[in-house]
Amino acid sequence: MKPVGKPGRTGELMPVEVALARLLALAEAAPIRDTETLPLAACEGRVLAQDLVSTLDLPPWPNSAMDGYALHLADWTGEPLPVSQRIFAGQAPEALARGTCARIFTGAPVPAGADCVEMQENAQVQADGRVVFTQSLRVQQNIRPQGQETTVGEVVLAAGTRLGPIEQGLAASLGCATLEVIRRVHVAVLSTGDELIEPGQPLGPGQIYNSNRVLLCSWLTRLGCEVLDAGILPDDLPATRQRLVELGDVDLILSSGGVSVGEADFLGIALREDGELALWKLAIKPGKPLTCGHYRGVPVIGLPGNPASTLVTFALLARPYLLRRQGVQAVEPLTFQVPAGFVWAKPGNRREYLRGRLEQGRAVIYKNQSSGVLRSAAWAEGLVEVREGSTLAQGDEVGFIPLSEVLG
Numbered sequence: 001m002k003p004v005g006k007p008g009r010t011g012e013l014m015p016v017e018v019a020l021a022r023l024l025a026l027a028e029a030a031p032i033r034d035t036e037t038l039p040l041a042a043c044e045g046r047v048l049a050q051d052l053v054s055t056l057d058l059p060p061w062p063n064s065a066m067d068g069y070a071l072h073l074a075d076w077t078g079e080p081l082p083v084s085q086r087i088f089a090g091q092a093p094e095a096l097a098r099g100t101c102a103r104i105f106t107g108a109p110v111p112a113g114a115d116c117v118e119m120q121e122n123a124q125v126q127a128d129g130r131v132v133f134t135q136s137l138r139v140q141q142n143i144r145p146q147g148q149e150t151t152v153g154e155v156v157l158a159a160g161t162r163l164g165p166i167e168q169g170l171a172a173s174l175g176c177a178t179l180e181v182i183r184r185v186h187v188a189v190l191s192t193g194d195e196l197i198e199p200g201q202p203l204g205p206g207q208i209y210n211s212n213r214v215l216l217c218s219w220l221t222r223l224g225c226e227v228l229d230a231g232i233l234p235d236d237l238p239a240t241r242q243r244l245v246e247l248g249d250v251d252l253i254l255s256s257g258g259v260s261v262g263e264a265d266f267l268g269i270a271l272r273e274d275g276e277l278a279l280w281k282l283a284i285k286p287g288k289p290l291t292c293g294h295y296r297g298v299p300v301i302g303l304p305g306n307p308a309s310t311l312v313t314f315a316l317l318a319r320p321y322l323l324r325r326q327g328v329q330a331v332e333p334l335t336f337q338v339p340a341g342f343v344w345a346k347p348g349n350r351r352e353y354l355r356g357r358l359e360q361g362r363a364v365i366y367k368n369q370s371s372g373v374l375r376s377a378a379w380a381e382g383l384v385e386v387r388e389g390s391t392l393a394q395g396d397e398v399g400f401i402p403l404s405e406v407l408g
């Protein structure tokens, strides 16, 4: 692993895009290349390891886009045409006899010799069974040509594409029963702090329930990672070291809490002694302190402990890092510009990611934006991005990142 950069000088905050660029560079320096072949249905959320090249033309033959009649346009002179065959989807038709038309249904192959399909609504069947067309006709109308979607040899999905229902459907349409994907990223999740206890236990004095553990574990699972829940690290140096040593096989140790420069920052001390530590002070709110380093060669990302800070830094920094380790190029979430439905009077020196919603097309924000308040995010539909140094009046444009963009 390459050096992770020097900590900023006191008071100097690292812009979010700089932190992201550094993390992505680290991810690219430690790519996960092992692959596995999975049944198509098991590929959801995984990353394609090799270009998917079409071995077919799609559609493989011209087919009808309508229920109607196939004909050779030059045969239509205004004189009724007899119906020479009926072609359903799944059948292989005979060539169209000249001077006739064929009854045809959506998805059925257009017979050789036909160059036009007219929909049944514009056709009249006479008492003798012959057909008259009531509208003017065009060559190739209502015919989906062979290879309209893809042709043999085309790259349909590039290596590094994240697979979801649409990509799975597309691969199926090309006849793929399996796909080669990057193996799961193995992530150990560590919670830190003597104050934490697990839900289900009675709450003692000074204790709080560990919410980041389940938040991160479920999120990572959604991202297709193999999650090792490494429990709670007590605020104690030997125990911290011991636990880190046990995690020597994972691709990433992801911790939350204990990354401020407080005396109880044992994770930081352990990294400094047995690995490498960079403590970044980010121009991000909620958030700010972020640890990036390694312990005996295993990459470590330490997110801030307040739940809303954990969420925002995971969404904007750790998630892109994990995707890039698997070769995904498009790692940044879509941001939409929407009018603000609130006023922001005081410019900050950090970029704010307010938990907000869209109401009548405007971004509104949760009443309490404290970094400890996870309820703000449960209420929210997205992160409202207010750039450092900016103020907002009602109706000014702000960035809006739907949570749905980052949660999967």
Ligand code: AMP
Residues within 6 Å of the ligand: 191, 192, 193, 195, 196, 208, 209, 210, 211, 212, 213, 256, 257, 258, 259, 260, 262, 304, 305, 306, 307
């Ligand atoms: P720290 O960075 O360890 O000082 O933590 C910052 C704040 O986040 C403190 O109020 C911690 O109690 C809280 N915190 C840290 N880890 C967790 C966790 N896993 N679940 C809930 N809150 C946490």
Ligand code: MG
Residues within 6 Å of the ligand: 192, 193, 194, 257, 258, 264, 305
């Ligand atoms: Mg702590």
